[in-house]
Amino acid sequence: MIDFELGDELALIRETARGFADDHLRPRDREFESGRAVAGEVHEAFREIGLGALELPEEFGGAGLGALARVLVLEELAAADAGAALALDPLGPALYPILELGGEKALESLARPLLQRPGARALLVSDRRDSLRVEGGAVSGEIPWVPADRVDLLVVLRPTGAVCVSEGIELDELRGAGLRAAGATGLKLAGAPICAAWDGAVGARRALARARLYIASLLLGVMRASAEFSREYALHRVAFGRPIAHHQALSFLIVDMATAVDGTRLLAWEAAWRLDRGDDAAEACATAFLEAAEQAMFVTPNGLQILGGHGFMQDYPVEKFMREARTLSLLFGGPDGAREDAGEQWAEPDDWAGDAGRESDGARLEA
Amino acid sequence: MDFALDEDLRKRIEQLSQLGRSQIRPLGLEADRLGRPTPPDHPFFERLIRLGQGRTRWSPDSKGGPERGVAPRMGTSVVGLCMIEEISFWDRGVAASFPGPGLGDPPILSMGTLEQKRRFLGPFVHPDRPRWGSFAMTEPGAGSDVAGIQATARKDGRHWVLNGAKSFAANASRADWIVVFATVDRSLGRDGHRAFVVERGTPGLGNFVVERKMGLKAYESTSFTLEDCSVPQDNLLGGEAHYSGRAGFRGAMKSFNATRPMIAAMAVGIGRAALDEALSFSREQGLLDDPRVRDRLERIRRRLRVARLLCWRAAWLADRERPNVLEASMSKAVAPAVALEAASLGMEILGGVGARGDHLIEKLFRDVKAMVIVEGTGQIQRVIMARRLLGDGPRN
Numbered sequence: 001m002i003d004f005e006l007g008d009e010l011a012l013i014r015e016t017a018r019g020f021a022d023d024h025l026r027p028r029d030r031e032f033e034s035g036r037a038v039a040g041e042v043h044e045a046f047r048e049i050g051l052g053a054l055e056l057p058e059e060f061g062g063a064g065l066g067a068l069a070r071v072l073v074l075e076e077l078a079a080a081d082a083g084a085a086l087a088l089d090p091l092g093p094a095l096y097p098i099l100e101l102g103g104e105k106a107l108e109s110l111a112r113p114l115l116q117r118p119g120a121r122a123l124l125v126s127d128r129r130d131s132l133r134v135e136g137g138a139v140s141g142e143i144p145w146v147p148a149d150r151v152d153l154l155v156v157l158r159p160t161g162a163v164c165v166s167e168g169i170e171l172d173e174l175r176g177a178g179l180r181a182a183g184a185t186g187l188k189l190a191g192a193p194i195c196a197a198w199d200g201a202v203g204a205r206r207a208l209a210r211a212r213l214y215i216a217s218l219l220l221g222v223m224r225a226s227a228e229f230s231r232e233y234a235l236h237r238v239a240f241g242r243p244i245a246h247h248q249a250l251s252f253l254i255v256d257m258a259t260a261v262d263g264t265r266l267l268a269w270e271a272a273w274r275l276d277r278g279d280d281a282a283e284a285c286a287t288a289f290l291e292a293a294e295q296a297m298f299v300t301p302n303g304l305q306i307l308g309g310h311g312f313m314q315d316y317p318v319e320k321f322m323r324e325a326r327t328l329s330l331l332f333g334g335p336d337g338a339r340e341d342a343g344e345q346w347a348e349p350d351d352w353a354g355d356a357g358r359e360s361d362g363a364r365l366e367a
Numbered sequence: 368m369d370f371a372l373d374e375d376l377r378k379r380i381e382q383l384s385q386l387g388r389s390q391i392r393p394l395g396l397e398a399d400r401l402g403r404p405t406p407p408d409h410p411f412f413e414r415l416i417r418l419g420q421g422r423t424r425w426s427p428d429s430k431g432g433p434e435r436g437v438a439p440r441m442g443t444s445v446v447g448l449c450m451i452e453e454i455s456f457w458d459r460g461v462a463a464s465f466p467g468p469g470l471g472d473p474p475i476l477s478m479g480t481l482e483q484k485r486r487f488l489g490p491f492v493h494p495d496r497p498r499w500g501s502f503a504m505t506e507p508g509a510g511s512d513v514a515g516i517q518a519t520a521r522k523d524g525r526h527w528v529l530n531g532a533k534s535f536a537a538n539a540s541r542a543d544w545i546v547v548f549a550t551v552d553r554s555l556g557r558d559g560h561r562a563f564v565v566e567r568g569t570p571g572l573g574n575f576v577v578e579r580k581m582g583l584k585a586y587e588s589t590s591f592t593l594e595d596c597s598v599p600q601d602n603l604l605g606g607e608a609h610y611s612g613r614a615g616f617r618g619a620m621k622s623f624n625a626t627r628p629m630i631a632a633m634a635v636g637i638g639r640a641a642l643d644e645a646l647s648f649s650r651e652q653g654l655l656d657d658p659r660v661r662d663r664l665e666r667i668r669r670r671l672r673v674a675r676l677l678c679w680r681a682a683w684l685a686d687r688e689r690p691n692v693l694e695a696s697m698s699k700a701v702a703p704a705v706a707l708e709a710a711s712l713g714m715e716i717l718g719g720v721g722a723r724g725d726h727l728i729e730k731l732f733r734d735v736k737a738m739v740i741v742e743g744t745g746q747i748q749r750v751i752m753a754r755r756l757l758g759d760g761p762r763n
Contacts, residue, residue, distance in 0.1 A: 001376070002445050002679050003369040010368075068368060235757060251753035252746075258756055259677075259697045266676035267669075270370045287669050342669070343661040 004269075006072075013065075014072040016049055021080035029081040029317060032181035036149055038087040043118075046088050053115075055095065060107055061115070066276035067210065071217040071268050078221025079228075082324045083181030085218055086147055090115060093211035093332075094122035094155045097162040100207040101198035110164065110196060114152055122153040124211055125187075126332040128340075132156055138191040139165050145174060147327070149183025154192075157207055157332075161199040168192030178320070178327035208341075209285035210275060211332050216268050216285070219292035219328050223264065226303030226321040227257040233316075234306050244306070253302055260295040267291050286342040293329035293338070300325040376446055380453045386418070387457030392727075395458030398585035399730050404577060405464050405585050407541040412466050412497035421466035421498065423491035425476055425484050444682035448632040452675070455636030459734055460585030462633065463537055467491060468500035470537065470626065471546040474562055478605040487544055487564050501542035503533035503591075511747040513548070514557045518593060520549040525600050527563060529571070529593040539589035540575040543567055546604065547593065562604040571596030582733030627695040627742050628681035631702035634738040635678060637731055638671045638706030644728040645713040648720070660716060667709045674702035693755040700748035703738035710735045 006014065024042045025032075032038050046052055054069050056062020063069070077085035086092060091111055098106045114120045123146055132141035139156060153166050169192060176184025231254050234245035244250050271288040274281035300322040304311035311318045329335060372380070390411055398405050405411065415421055454462040468475070468491050475487055490498055509515040518531025529549050539545055544566045550559040565572055574592040646664060654660045677698040684691035710732040714721040721728050739745050 001369060001371065001373045002683055004680055004683050006368060231756065245753075245757040248750075248753075251757050252749045255700075255749050255752035255756055258752070259701060262680075262694075262697060263673040263677060263701065266680060267673055269368065270672075270676060273368050273370050287665075287672065290665075291669055291673060339658075339662050339665055343658075343665045 010069060010072060013051070013054075013069050014076060017051055017073040017076035018079075020046065020049055020051070021076050025077065025080035025084050029084070029181070029320065030314070032081060032084050032087070033320070034180075036180055036183050038084045038181055042084075043088065052089060055099075056091075056111075057104070057107070060112060067213060067272035068269065068276055071213065071220075071272045074214060074217035075221040075224065075265070075268075078218040078324075079225040080221075081181055082218045082222050082328060083147070083179035085221070086179060086182035090120055091122045092124060093214045094124040094153065096207035096210040096214075097124065097155050097157050097198070097204065098122075100203040100210075101162050101200050102196060106196060106198075110153060110166075117152065119150065120152040121148050121150050122155065123148050123151045123187075124155045124157060124332075126157045126208060126211070126337065128159060128333050128337055130158070132189065134163055134194070136191075137194050138168075139163060139189045139194060140191050141189055143187040145176065146171075146185055146187050147176070147179040147182040147331075149173065149185055151185075151187065154187070154189075157204060157211070159204055160201050161197065161204050162207070163194045163198075164196040165189065165192040166195050176327075178323035205280075205282045206275075208332065209271075209282040212289040212338060213268065213271050213275065213281075213285045215328055215331050216264070216271070216288040216292035219289075219296040219325060220261070220264050220268055222321050222324045222328065223257075223292075223296040223299040223303075224261045226300045226318055226325075227254075227261050229316075229318060229321075230254070230303040230306035230311075231258070237307075250306060254306070257299045257302060260299050264288070264292050264295045283342055283344065286338040289329075289332075289338045290335055290342060293335045296325035296329060372449060376449060379446075380449060383450060383453045384457070387454065390414075391454060391457040391461045395461045395585045396727070396730070398460060399582070402579070402584055404587040405461065407497065407499075412464075415466060416494055416497055421491065421494050423468050423472055423476075423488040425472070425488040425492070427485070427489065427492060443686040444628070445679060445686055448628060448678055448682045451629055452632040452636040452639075452678075455633040456640050457636075458585060459633050459637050459738075460583035463583065464586035466494065466497035466499055469542075470502035471500035471542075471544065471564075473626065474502070474546050474604060475564070478562060478609060480606055482601070483564065483604060490543065499538040499542040501536050501539040501545040501589075503536040503539060503545050504548045505534045505536070507532055507534050507590075511743050514560075516548055516550055516560070517553065518547070518549040519553070520551050520561050520563065522551075522600075523597070526597045527561075527600060527603060529563065529565070529596040529598060532590065532592045534590045535578065535588045536591070537586055537588060539591055540577060540587060545572075545591075549593075561610060563598050564602045564604060565593070565596065565598055566602070569596055569598060581736065582730065583737050627699040627748075628678045628685070628691075630738060630742045631674065631681075631698035632678045634703040634706040634735065635671055635675045637735045637738065638667070638674070638702070638709040641706065641709040641713040641728060641731045641735070642667055642671065644726075644731070645709070645716045648713075648717050648728075654716065663712055663716075667705070667712055670701075670705040671709065674698065674705045677701055693752055696743070696748040696751045696755075699743060700745050700752070703735065704745060706735045707739060 024045055051073050053062035054065045054073060058064040074085060098111055114122055125143055132139055151169050151171060153164060154169055156163050168189060170188040171185035174184045174186055234250055234254060235243050237244050245254060267288040271281055271284040274284045304318040304322050307316055307318055310316055394405055394411060451462065468488060475484060504513055506516055506518060508517060518529060521528045531549060536545060544564045547563050547565045548560055551561055552559040571594045576590045577587045578590060580588060649655050649660055681691050681694040681698045684694055713728040714732050717726060717728050720726055
């Protein structure tokens with residue numbers, strides 16, 4: 001029955017992530033951004049608290065936890081620095097096709113060596129429009145931007161499966177619009193040899209769902225940070241004789257921003273709950289991604305707006321939140337890709353509300 | 368963490384949906400066509416009573432503690448929320464016409480003495496016939512700002528004498544009693560408020576006018592007057608002692624607090640109905656191949672889902688007696704606006720078919736607008752949220 005309680009374990013995980021983000025990430029966000037990397041000792045500190053390998057099975061040194069734990073941690077990390085959150089996760093969403101399609105064998109052969117190499121990164125890209133050429137056991141093509149300065153393993157996810165390459169990956173350094181703490185490069189493959197290939201539409205669908213929820217969680221953290229920062233600012237900045245938060249034009253905007261954050265979080269939690277139950281959560285994850293993308297682009301530009309001219313200056317983090325929100329939501333096919341998948345269900349009437357077997361009766365009557 | 372409904376609740380929703388298809392929606396369409404509320408002697412109301420509807424949340428075994436004795440039939444707020452969403456999916460106007468103590472239940476539960484609960488809620492424990500209770504706060508000159516009510520109460524021996532006018536009270540003309548809010552001293556603002564149970568037939572209670580509305584015609588929204596209306600002192604909710612400090616006003620606000628997610632859930636139900644109409648039409652006309660249509664339907668479905676989760680969270684908090692003022696207002700601020708958008712999109716997709724005025728989508732479009740207003744307009748919800756999030760500043 002409906003229950004929003006996190007429980008002790010998840011609450012502790014969230015608290016730990018929040019503490020880490022406060023201590024290690026938020027104070028150094030500009031340093032990581034300009035240095036295009038997270039400092040080595042911060043990587044070390046992150047490994048020590050054990051939040052990096054949440055979803056890895058225990059025999060691989062992970063915590064064997066589910067999607068909900070991941071959502072909670074990513075929100076906290078991204079509320080401090082979304083680029084750093086990506087940089088701190090060597091496998092990132094590339095873990096999902098490895099798990100869902102490759103299984104334990106692939107985890108052993110591809111993921112484990114990567115985890116043992118300091119600074120190594122795996123990268124997931126979604127190629128739903130076949131813009132990369134896969135032929136003769138090799139991959140060719142270009143990706144204009146990836147949030148990484150180093151790619152040891154590239155996983156190309158397609159609707160029917162995935163291919164992996166680990167050699168022949170050419171990277172050209174870019175300035176990047178956002179998430180610079182994770183790096184920013186243009187990626188070229190000229191006949192890069194495929195080191196692993198898996199078929200399976202179901203696994204690919206689930207991997208993409210989990211990747212979308214990963215990004216939705218980061219977006220959630222970014223927009224929360226923007227909403228909270230601008231709220232605090234509005235309570236202290238005085239105009240026309242009172243804090244600007246107490247002018248109704250701003251107070252209404254601020255509460256709408258808070259509402260947008262809460263609504264997005266509930267959708268993300270619900271999608272994670274579905275994944276953890278083993279449901280086909282593709283539609284729920286696409287929906288959570290879409291909501292996060294849409295609301296992040298409502299919240300973060302307004303977060304900047306509340307600071308006025310100061311918001312435009314890089315002395316404050318709100319301009320960074322806005323760039324991060326925009327760039328994050330471009331990943332894995334962006335909102336249009338998610339709309340395609342979320343709209344898939346219109347092909348046949350089903351459980352729009354999604355709450356476990358409860359159908360919308362009108363729709364059912366039409367079936 | 369759990370987002371599933373349990374088996375028992377799903378069964379009850381299924382029963383409601385059968386009733387909805389066979390009775391509730393046809394009744395709503397009929398009332399809309401005839402432009403009048405369903406009459407109180409309609410056999411549908413008898414049938415609801417036989418089905419166990421129309422009851423109070425109070426239970427006589429509960430020793431009168433505030434809101435402890437929740438009748439098993441109703442269960443938790445979350446359960447009530449899911450059921451009211453389903454009924455509203457079929458027809459929200461008919462839902463508001465259902466017999467029962469209505470919005471009078473929460474204030475009597477939270478403020479009433481045991482004796483008052485026995486007298487006024489007792490008949491609703493196992494009602495012998497369809498009975499209604501009503502709640503009257505709104506006045507012609509005081510809506511969301513309930514502190515501004517003008518109706519007066521003056522003590523006269525063992526009675527209170529009430530004078531004033533009340534507006535838009537649901538089911539007031541057919542009610543056994545109406546919970547009426549009045550002030551003993553306008554200059555005291557909220558501290559002057561008192562709540563009275565005014566029984567049908569009390570001399571001075573009258574001039575009932577069933578208002579003509581844009582939609583939701585199946586239930587009566589009634590205005591009435593109190594002219595030297597003499598109410599026994601035993602009908603002062605909670606007794607005199609209750610009103611030391613600011614408890615009187617807090618009583619009223621508490622009842623609003625519990626009902627905001629309910630109203631929001633009704634809006635979700637109406638929004639679902641509108642989405643279903645838009646979807647059926649799109650499917651029949653082959654519009655689902657058009658990404659322009661599909662994307663907009665997707666957005667409405669997504670926003671309705673967000674609205675529903677916000678409602679569930681607010682009710683879940685209430686069930687645990689945790690503060691939910693912010694969350695209740697969030698649900699009420701979001702859900703009706705989304706539902707209106709759903710109905711408006713439905714009109715757009717149906718085009719001229721909607722404009723004819725004889726399609727369900729057009730009725731939903733009219734019905735839904737009230738939800739953005741009742742129990743605190745969307746703007747008032749934002750004022751409430753702003754006070755929680757930003758302190759006491761914005762009083763302008």
